[in-house]
Amino acid sequence: MTETAVLTIRRATEADLPAIVGMLADDPLGATRETLDDLTPYRTAFARIDGDPHQHLVVAERAGRTVGTLQLTLVPGLSRTGSTRAIIEAVRVHADDRGSGLGTELIRWAVERARELGADLVQLTSDATRTDAHRFYTRLGFADSHLGFKYDADDGAAADHVG
Amino acid sequence: MTETAVLTIRRATEADLPAIVGMLADDPLGATRETLDDLTPYRTAFARIDGDPHQHLVVAERAGRTVGTLQLTLVPGLSRTGSTRAIIEAVRVHADDRGSGLGTELIRWAVERARELGADLVQLTSDATRTDAHRFYTRLGFADSHLGFKYDADDGAAADHVG
Numbered sequence A, B: 001m002t003e004t005a006v007l008t009i010r011r012a013t014e015a016d017l018p019a020i021v022g023m024l025a026d027d028p029l030g031a032t033r034e035t036l037d038d039l040t041p042y043r044t045a046f047a048r049i050d051g052d053p054h055q056h057l058v059v060a061e062r063a064g065r066t067v068g069t070l071q072l073t074l075v076p077g078l079s080r081t082g083s084t085r086a087i088i089e090a091v092r093v094h095a096d097d098r099g100s101g102l103g104t105e106l107i108r109w110a111v112e113r114a115r116e117l118g119a120d121l122v123q124l125t126s127d128a129t130r131t132d133a134h135r136f137y138t139r140l141g142f143a144d145s146h147l148g149f150k151y152d153a154d155d156g157a158a159a160d161h162v163g
Helices: A014-025 A040-050 A102-116 A131-139 B014-025 B040-050 B102-116 B131-139
Strands: A007-011 A055-062 A065-076 A084-093 A121-127 A143-152 B007-011 B055-062 B065-076 B084-093 B121-127 B143-152
Touching: A007 A102, A014 A040, A014 A055, A014 A065, A014 A084, A040 A055, A040 B065, A055 A102, A065 A102, A065 B040, A065 B065, A084 A102, A084 B084, A102 A121, A102 A131, A121 A131, A121 A143, A121 B121, A131 A143, A131 B143, A143 B131, B007 B102, B014 B040, B014 B055, B014 B065, B014 B084, B040 B055, B055 B102, B065 B102, B084 B102, B102 B121, B102 B131, B121 B131, B121 B143, B131 B143
Parallel strands: A084 A121, B084 B121
Antiparallel strands: A007 A055, A055 A065, A065 A084, A121 B143, A143 B121, A143 B143, B007 B055, B055 B065, B065 B084
16 A cells, blocks of 8 residues: 555445454444454445435545545434535544544545535534544534533433443 | 413424525524525425425414424435434524423424434534523434534525525
8 A cells, every 4th residue: 555545435335344353343432332253234234324315334445445434424304594504424444544544535525425415514523532633623613612412211210431 | 372282293294484584594603594585495395395205394372372483394315324324504583482391292292203203313403502402402302412413505604504
């Protein structure tokens, strides 16, 4: 891989699942939440994502390797004079490719794609413990104007650092 | 209206738009963002919401009056072993009905509905200036575990206290 290797960002297919789930798991928070030994629940979830025209799950490839992923969701709404929001979730850069500016390219791509898809506003939440990520998003022009609240609907208790 | 008036929460129709937009505008942040003199952009947005099976825009009625609204969005995802998230947006309680426990009923309803619709996790963001809302969500069992970032895709600048 050279410095000039081209980055391609494209829609994810089911064949990308092992690489995506590998990146989701290779993370201090993800390590406790993901299960790599059985991809069945991920295949079920992938079918739900793939069947919803407002979901845009993508992978980034460089020199034949999967180096990143994110999911963009378009949410039409009434507030702010009928604004459509784009929500970015599950942003991951492969451990071997961190610090290479790839995260910046991914998020800039997502903002541009959101705009093309008609979004007026792009939003995301980041775990309060991810202080590096917060600096990263602020540098990219995001305003840290909100608090993000989570509730674990599976067990009825407040979710402990999920998402 | 008596203390025992029944609360009904139902899917919003286009006929509910004036009442919903009125509630969105009757708010310190909403007052600067909404335009009540022309509902056209809201009608366009309503058609987008109504046509998306993963959007659940509802109104709460009591004694023949519209007293609240919220929008629930189902977002399938891969992370957390293929969890589906429900996002709550645009929660409003009519000014005449605040402090009556209605907000609690609305959010409890939304969590229960999200669970019925298959969500494992319910999440929302709240503007950092809405400290009363933060206490409210924490009391209902939500964990304030995240920071929420926004980016204004319309003008390319970080959004100033939107959403």
